[in-house]
Amino acid sequence: xxxxxxxxxxxxxxxxxxxxxxxxxxxxxxxxxxxxxxxxxxxxxxxxxxxxxxxxxxxxxxxxxxxxxxxxxxxxxxxxxxxxxxxxxxxxxxxxxxxxxxxxxxxxxxxxxxxxxxxxxxxxxxxxxxxxxxxxxxxx
Amino acid sequence: xxxxxxxxxxxxxxxxxxxxxxxxxxxxxxxxxxxxxxxxxxxxxxxxxxxxxxxxxxxxxxxxxxxxxxxxxxxxxxxxxxxxxxxxxxxxxxxxxxxxxxxxxxxxxxxxxxxxxxxxxxxxxxxxxxxxxxxxxxxxxxxxxxxxxxxxxxxxxxxxxxxxxxxxxxxxxxxxxxxxxxxxxxxxxxxxxxxxxxxxxxxxxxxxxxxxxxxxxxxxxxxxxxxxxxxxxxxxxxxxxxxxxxxxxxxxxxxxxxxxxxxxxxxxxxxxxxxxxxxxxxxxxxxxxxxxxxxxxxxxxxxxxxxxxxxxxxxxxxxxxxxxxxxxxxxxxxxxxxxxxxxxxxxxxxxxxxxxxxxxxxxxxxxxxxxxxxxxxxxxxxxxxxxxxxxxxxxxxxxxxxxxxxxxxxxxxxxxxxxxxxxxxxxxxxxxxxxxxxxxxxxxxxxxxxxxxxxxxxxxxxxxxxxxxxxxxxxxxxxxxxxxxxxxxxxxxxxxxxxxxxxxxxxxxxxxxxxxxxxxxxxxxxxxxxxxxxxxxxxxxxxxxxxxxxxxxxxxxxxxxxxxxxxxxxxxxxxxxxxxxxxxxxxxxxxxxxxxxxxxxxxxxxxxxxxxxxxxxxxxxxxxxxxxxxxxxxxxxxxxxxxxxxxxxxxxxxxxxxxxxxxxxxxxxxxxx
Numbered sequence: 094x095x096x097x098x099x100x101x102x103x104x105x106x107x108x109x110x111x112x113x114x115x116x117x118x119x120x121x122x123x124x125x126x127x128x129x130x131x132x133x134x135x136x137x138x139x140x141x142x143x144x145x146x147x148x149x150x151x152x153x154x155x156x157x158x159x160x161x162x163x164x165x166x167x168x169x170x171x172x173x174x175x176x177x178x179x180x181x182x183x184x185x186x187x188x189x190x191x192x193x194x195x196x197x198x199x200x201x202x203x204x205x206x207x208x209x210x211x212x213x214x215x216x217x218x219x220x221x222x223x224x225x226x227x228x229x230x231x232x233x
Numbered sequence: 234x235x236x237x238x239x240x241x242x243x244x245x246x247x248x249x250x251x252x253x254x255x256x257x258x259x260x261x262x263x264x265x266x267x268x269x270x271x272x273x274x275x276x277x278x279x280x281x282x283x284x285x286x287x288x289x290x291x292x293x294x295x296x297x298x299x300x301x302x303x304x305x306x307x308x309x310x311x312x313x314x315x316x317x318x319x320x321x322x323x324x325x326x327x328x329x330x331x332x333x334x335x336x337x338x339x340x341x342x343x344x345x346x347x348x349x350x351x352x353x354x355x356x357x358x359x360x361x362x363x364x365x366x367x368x369x370x371x372x373x374x375x376x377x378x379x380x381x382x383x384x385x386x387x388x389x390x391x392x393x394x395x396x397x398x399x400x401x402x403x404x405x406x407x408x409x410x411x412x413x414x415x416x417x418x419x420x421x422x423x424x425x426x427x428x429x430x431x432x433x434x435x436x437x438x439x440x441x442x443x444x445x446x447x448x449x450x451x452x453x454x455x456x457x458x459x460x461x462x463x464x465x466x467x468x469x470x471x472x473x474x475x476x477x478x479x480x481x482x483x484x485x486x487x488x489x490x491x492x493x494x495x496x497x498x499x500x501x502x503x504x505x506x507x508x509x510x511x512x513x514x515x516x517x518x519x520x521x522x523x524x525x526x527x528x529x530x531x532x533x534x535x536x537x538x539x540x541x542x543x544x545x546x547x548x549x550x551x552x553x554x555x556x557x558x559x560x561x562x563x564x565x566x567x568x569x570x571x572x573x574x575x576x577x578x579x580x581x582x583x584x585x586x587x588x589x590x591x592x593x594x595x596x597x598x599x600x601x602x603x604x605x606x607x608x609x610x611x612x613x614x615x616x617x618x619x620x621x622x623x624x625x626x627x628x629x630x631x632x633x634x635x636x637x638x639x640x641x642x643x644x645x646x647x648x649x650x651x652x653x654x655x656x657x658x659x660x661x662x663x664x665x666x667x668x669x670x671x672x673x674x675x676x677x678x679x680x681x682x683x684x685x686x687x688x689x690x691x692x693x694x695x696x697x698x699x700x701x702x703x704x705x706x707x708x709x710x711x712x713x714x715x716x717x718x719x720x721x722x723x724x725x726x727x728x729x730x731x732x733x734x735x736x737x738x739x740x741x742x743x744x745x746x747x748x749x750x751x752x753x754x755x756x757x758x759x760x761x762x763x764x765x766x767x768x769x770x771x772x773x774x775x776x777x778x779x780x781x782x783x784x785x786x787x788x789x790x791x792x793x794x795x796x797x798x799x800x801x802x803x804x805x806x807x808x809x810x811x812x813x814x815x816x817x818x819x820x821x822x823x824x825x826x827x828x829x830x831x832x833x834x835x836x837x838x839x840x841x842x843x844x845x846x847x848x849x850x851x852x853x854x855x856x857x858x859x860x861x862x863x864x865x866x867x868x869x870x871x872x873x874x875x876x877x878x879x880x881x882x883x884x885x886x887x888x889x890x891x892x893x894x895x896x897x898x899x900x901x902x903x904x905x906x
Binding site for chain 2: 117143189
């Protein structure tokens, strides 16, 4: 950060900082009161369940009759007030684990979540180990 | 007739490839009297064979020669001319032939460089040897398991049931062809997307060949890297445009209201793009600071291997079902080739590890090198995430028989934070000094861009766009753009003072003076525009499904959509059923739209053609879901500013032209800011 002495001396710098501070406050406020997009539940659930007769398409995207029928069931269940978990387990029980496009953080699909984390840790370690170790000279 | 010509041409290319391998080996050893001219015969043999083979297939298609199985099963006499030409590479055998043709073109350009070099070019000869091995593989495949010139021995009324591999077998032409896959004859982009993608994909073989040659010769240093930069960059540019066209095709044709679904075919094209992008950056670090030598070998081997993996994924049927690929003849062959590439190249790399062990270490993480490392970490992790997501379900199914899916929600959750981090690095990196950066210098350069980005995000907040992802996207994308423009402005200002030029002229001069750096900055600007387009269109889009009877009107995103009536149209190659829809806003009629469903020849599946009404504020996208006498069911989307994605993508890819084509100004040097 720029030094405070220079800031006090130059009014233009000071105004710059004040403006920056105001903008930051506005943006942070926007972040705090804002939220990720509130997609309606039907759209969110519909895009996380795979159409069992299509190739990797979610039921919300697929024009196939099966997908349409499943969307109708989904809409009924949402209207009946079932929770996300109940709805997902309903489809999972009927069509098997393969229809979950969002792999659960458990069981066989745990690997899919953990491998990238392991890659990040490995990568960071590799970068850190390439640093020249001048900052901690060996004192005899 | 055309089948025999084509098959012999493939044979010529295959034999010439073997010749190239032998000549390349002799040239690489440097002991015999092999000069650059010795490569002429095999290289021209490969090029000629590939061109004649592709032409023979196209002539066969254009003349409706249904004695060729490929023509009978992938084209029809009623297919429009453009789609006939495109069907030359739309199906398996033809696409492998296109692979071979593009590869032959790259071999020829490498040969031209080898000829022009002075003295013995052992590195170039070795690269030609490796390229010869790759062409030998692909033309060998075309002679055997993926022969585009198989002739029909058991014709059906439509298409061909049984074919013989050798074209001189007596053949019985089918009466009529099956025609291309409906999805592939629905839009003109299908003619341009695969060639672009292949120019990118196949081009990655060239840096791979030079890297392998350098390893075989035991050459350390950056010679191979410098010589392959141009090719990597050009191939990367084509790949970028190819991926972009793929997204545009998906948007314009598939009618599901999106451009990217993270399906395995898309991932297959994106994977080598990610590692090639990482390589373009880490190559700079090696050239400037001599670091990352081993890493660059790893990246270029990975990129080439990923192009082979991508070809395997898209061409073996493994995506439809893990078990179907063993039925396709080419699947196991491509898989073995992939294994061979990995084992041979990493094996060679391991035996030569001593060459690259002595590269200098990093002084400080807060430096240009440090940000480049961060960029490489992010891009590699990104590639790894996509690779795991694509392959893991296949592995599980292959080994346990259990089925599971990894879909869009997973990729989105991983890709969004990685992309935001990449944008941040993209804004900070290019203005960070090499070796060690002082905080005050960095802040001096970033202060203005940070303020501009904050101002842009604040405006969004005031206009009551308070979605977190949108705000973060605006903040980072505007930051990147502002950092680039500030950098240009400051450099141009100091240049205009020293050379007494006007600002625009000196800005142009600055950009022409270091085309590599500024080409990269144009590309970065394009990526920021894409990011902005994705954030806006994804977070502010409106989606609805409406059911309308004739004359009824629905209102979506401020547009009034009236169903006027149904229409049908008989075309030579398809039957079209569509809805006439009138779109108006605030009582003013904006236009008539015709979303439709197309029925192609013998295919049972109908293909939707959405109507996209484009304007500078966004696209109104109508997709016909079903239609009958009672009315229509329409998918209606409003995508604000989605053109930013196409514009930015084009800018990202075409930036390569700035680096490659723009010449440095003649005399005076301009101080670099």
